[in-house]
Amino acid sequence: MAEHIVCITAAGGIPLLTRTKPGCQPLSFPVVGSLNGVHMFGLNRDVKLISTLSADHRIVWKIYEDSIVLIAVAPNEDKFLGHCAQKSSNSGVELESNARNSSSTVTDAHLLRLLDNIFHALVLLTGLSELTTIQNVDRLKKDLRACHQLVDTFLDPDLPGAQEKGLKLFGGLTHSVDIVIKEDAKLLHEHLQAFVEAADSTYGCLVVNGKVVCATNKWWMLTGQELALLGRLISIAPTSVTSSDVAVYLPHSSPNIPHRLLIFTLVTGVGNNSSGGVRACVLCGPQPSLAHVQNAYVERFWGPGTNTLQKCARSENIPTQLKSSLPSALLGFLLIDADAHRCLSHISPQIGTDTSDHLKRRKQKGDRQKIDSSWIYFRLCEFYKHVVGTSFPLPDSVEDSPLPQDDLSPHAGLAHYRCMTSHKCFALWRPPYQIFALYKPEAPTFALQNLTESTLDAVCKDGALLAL
Template sequence: MAGSVQLLCLATNSGVPLYCRSKGESRQLPFSVIGSLNGVHMFGSNQDVLLTSTCTDNTRVCWRVFRDSITLIVMSSEEDASDLYLSRLLDNVFGAMVLVIGLDDLVNLKNVERLKRELRACYKLIDSLLTASDWIGDLTLCVDCIVSPDAAILQEALEVFVAAAQSNFGCLMVMGKVVVATEKWWRLAAQEVVLLTWLVGSLAPNSSRDYPIYLPQGSPTVPHRLLTFQLVPGVDVCLLCGPTPSLQQVQTELVERFWNPVLEPLKTCLSLHQCTFPICIPLHHSIIGLLLINREQNKNLFTLQPHGVESSQLPATVLSPERRRSVLRQFYTLAVSAYFPAEASEDKPAVLLEEFHAGFTHSPTECYVAADDHKSYGIQTRQHQLLLTFTPETPTFTLRNIATKTLNLLTKEVPF
C-alpha cells in the first residue's frame, strides 16, 4: 500500500524546472529524467498527439499543460493512484499556485528565477495535497464539513460577525473542515472553497493571519485578503475582504465580542472532528468508513471513525486507518468513474469514464465490492452519494439494506 509521489512543475516553453515536490520514499529526480518526461510530452504535442497519462508495472504518470505556460507532471506508485485522482491533483496544484501568487506571474514568465522564489509560498499547500489526511475534498472536489448540533447558533454568530467586519464571505472551520459558512462563501467556485480550507488547514497554527490570496476562477489577477482568527485551538473563523478592515481592528473589536458567548458550542465542534457528525446517530456497527456527498451543494462528510471509537478499541480484524482511507478513496474513484458518471458542466470537469461492456444500457445507481479484508457499497440519488466501507464479516446480502437505511438516517437526522 505504501508508495511515493513525485510532482514536477516546469515552464512549458523552455522546459526549465520550477520546482519538484515529493511524498514518501522518493529521491530527487535527475535532470535527465525530468527532461525525458517533458520531452516525450513535447514530442507528442508536436505530432498533434495529446499525451495525458501512461503507466508501468508499478507507476502511473500524468501530464497537464495549463495556460500554455505551466507544465505539471505527476508520478505515483501508490496503490490508490488513478487517472481520476492524478488529474484532479494536477488541477488542484495549479489552482493552489494561482490562489497564492496569482495568474499573471504564471502566464507571463518574464523572470524564471523570481517565479521560483515566489512559488515557495505554495509549498505547504501543495505538500498537503500530496499527503494523505483526514480530508477527501482533493478527490471529490467537494468541501469537507462537520455537522454540529449547535449549527444554528454558530451560523447566527458567524453572520453578525461577518457583517460587522464589512464582508459577505466568512466561514467557521475546525481542523480544516467547515462547520458553517455564509451564503456567499458557498457561492464561490467549488475548487476555490476546497483550496481555501486546505490552505488554512495546511498552515501552522496562529492566533491571527492576514494572508493575500487570489480566487482561481473569481479573481485570478486581483488579490483579496484572507483573515483568519483562532477562536480556540483547532477552530478558526475566516473572512474574505478588501483593503478594510485592518486585522488589528477585527481582532480587538469584534472577535471576543461575537465569539466569546458561543465558546462552549465551539469546543463541542472540536470533539466532532474525527466523526464529523454527532455520535448519537446510531449507525450499523459493521460500518468502518463513510463518505456522504451532497452533490447539489458540493459538500461532503468523510470519516474513518463513524462510531467515534478510537482505533485501539476496535477489533484486530478491522483495517488500519491508513488502509481504510485508501479503500474508501479507491472505491469512490471506481464508483464515479464506472458507475456514477457526473454530467459535465462549466464548473465541474468531466469525469474520466471507463467503458461498460457492450449491451450495458442503463445507468446504475448502486454498486458494491467484496474483497478479502473489507466490503464496500455505494448509492447515488439525485442529491446525494453515499459510499460505505464494511468489515469483511458483514454478509454481502445485507449491504444494500444497511446502506439504504444509513442514507435515510443521515439525510433525515443530519441537515446535510
C-alpha cells in the same frame, strides 16, 4: 495518489516546482528533462501526449494556459497496505492482510483531476496572470515557494509514519468542501454572521479541524474547487498563530484580483487534532486591517461562545445521537452532496467491540492487518477512485475540456459493491447524493444496500447537510 509533481514552463521546459511525497526518492534533473523531452517531442509532431505506463508507474502530462506543464508520476499499485503493515499501534481491530485486497485505483482521470487541483492551488496563491505571462522565471520560482505546503497536501501526507498527523480530508478528491454536523451549528452560525458583517464582508466560515461547521450564504456560492482549496489552505495554517492574513486569488471567481483571507484561531487543537482547532475565517477586500478585526471583533463576537467552541472542537464529525443510529457493522462512510459541493465523512474503527467467530478465525491467521482510522480513510479513498470515473461519473468542475471517464459505460450505475477478505464496500447514487460505505467483512452481502440506504436516510434527515 501521486509520488511526484513537476511544474515546468511550456516554452523552454524550465522546472518551476518539483514536489515529492515523503519517503520517496526525488526525481533527478535528467529524469525531469526526459519527462519534458518526450512531451515536447510529441507536440512537435502534432501528438498530444496525455499519459503513459512504465513497469511500475503511471505518468500524466497536462498543459495549462499554453504556459506551464504539470506532470504527475504515480505508482501503478496502491501501496497503502505495505505502510499499514509497518505501523505499530495498540488499538484497532486486527484482520488478515491479503495481497488480493490491494487493487490499483490509479487512473488517468483521477491523476488529471489531481493536476487540475494543483494548478488551481498555484493560482490561489500566485494569481493566474503570473502563471500565464511568465516574465521572470527566477521570481516566479520564488513566488511558488509559498505553494509548497499546500501542494504537499495532495501527495498523501496522511500515510502512516508521516511526522504530522493529517486531518483526513476528502475535499480535494471529491471537488467539494469537507463539513461536519454539530448540534450547536445554528448558534455558531449566528455568531459567525454577526462577526462577518462587522468585518464588512459577506464571505465567512467557521472551521473545526479542517472541516466547515457553518458558513455564510455567499461563501457557499463559491465553486466546489474553490471551497475545497480554501478549506485545505485554512487547515494547514499553524494553530500557534493567533491570526493571519493571506492574499488569495479565487481560481474561478477572481483569478487575477486578490482578496484577503483572514484566519483567526479561536480554539487550538489538542491531542490527535493538534494540527486542527477551531478557526473563524473571513474573505474580504483591502479593509479592515487584520489588527482591527482581531482587537475589535474577535473577543466581542466569539468570547460569549467559548464553551460552545471548545465543545465543538472535542466532538466528532456527526452528533452522538446520529452515530448511535448507524449500522453496527459500519466502519466509515463518505457522503457527497454534488449540488451543494459538500462532503461529510465519518470513521469509526469500533475498537474491541467485535468478538464474532468470523473475526476470531481471521485473527488466528499469521498475517494480520490493523484497522484504524487511517486504514479506513485510505480504503474509502480507494473505493471512491475505483467507482467514480467507471460506474459513477466524475464530479462536475469548471474546466476548459472534459476529463476522460475511464471505462465509463454510457449508462451510469446507481449502485456498486465490492467484497474483500478484510472488508466490504457499497456505493449508492441517489442524486444529488453519493454515499460510499465501508463495512466489516462479516456484514451480510445481501444487506449492504439496505444498510447503506438507512445510513443515507439517517444523515440526510431533515436536510442536515443543507442547514449549515
